[in-house]
Structure formats: structure tokens, C-alpha cells
Amino acid sequence: MALPAQRRSVNGPDDTEPPSNDPTISCRRCGREWDLGEELDAVGNQAFEQFALDHRRHTGHFPDGVATWRVECRHCPETVERIEEGGAKRWAHTHVRHTNHAVTIHGTDGTERVIEP
Numbered sequence: 001m002a003l004p005a006q007r008r009s010v011n012g013p014d015d016t017e018p019p020s021n022d023p024t025i026s027c028r029r030c031g032r033e034w035d036l037g038e039e040l041d042a043v044g045n046q047a048f049e050q051f052a053l054d055h056r057r058h059t060g061h062f063p064d065g066v067a068t069w070r071v072e073c074r075h076c077p078e079t080v081e082r083i084e085e086g087g088a089k090r091w092a093h094t095h096v097r098h099t100n101h102a103v104t105i106h107g108t109d110g111t112e113r114v115i116e117p
């Protein structure tokens with residue numbers, strides 16, 4: 001006598017969802033992917049920022065999913081990009097204080113803010 005096939009639910013995580021703490025970073029323009037697992041263990045989230053900045057320094061573009069805060073001086077050709085809002089604002093305020101120049105901060109969400117001396 002044949003037993004009906006048993007439908008056993010597996011007591012394991014559903015692996016249809018992507019892992020949330022993916023230590024990889026990819027770049028569509030380069031068609032490459034890097035595993036930052038070791039760097040993440042060593043320096044934490046800074047690893048992503050460091051990698052992104054290094055990638056830009058060497059290739060001229062940022063990897064996928066990296067957005068930067070851009071600070072642009074309205075009086076001289078100084079422009080900086082920072083992945084963290086805090087870093088961008090620090091640079092902006094320092095530049096304003098030392099040069100008396102107004103600067104524009106372009107946020108990752110498309111917002112613009114002018115800081116006057």
C-alpha cells in the first residue's frame with residue numbers, strides 16, 4: 001500500500017530573500033564585483049566608503065549604489081564629494097570660515113543648500 005507523499009515543512013529560513021548584510025559591492029560600469037567581507041570585519045561600514053572613494057580615484061566613477069554629497073564653492077573651483085553628510089557639511093563650513101566664500105551642498109536626495117559666510 002502506497003503512502004501519500006508527505007509535505008513536510010522545512011524548519012529553515014526561506015532563501016528567496018537576499019541577504020541583508022551583503023559584504024559585496026559591484027560596479028556595472030566595470031562589470032565587476034568585490035567581496036569586502038574582510039575589510040568590513042576590520043573597519044566596519046567605513047570599508048564601503050573607503051572602497052568607493054578609492055574606486056573613484058582610480059576609475060573616475062563610483063561603484064553601484066553609492067551616492068555622494070557634493071559641496072561646490074560658488075567662488076572658486078573647489079568641489080568635494082563625501083559619502084557621509086557630516087563630512088560634506090564639515091568641509092563646507094570649514095571652507096566658508098576660511099575663505100568667506102558661499103558654498104552649495106548638493107544632497108544625495110537631490111536637495112541643495114547654500115551656506116553663506
Ligand SMILES: [Zn+2]
Nearest residue numbers: 027029030059
Ligand atoms: Zn567601476
Ligand SMILES: [Zn+2]
Nearest residue numbers: 073076099101
Ligand atoms: Zn571657495
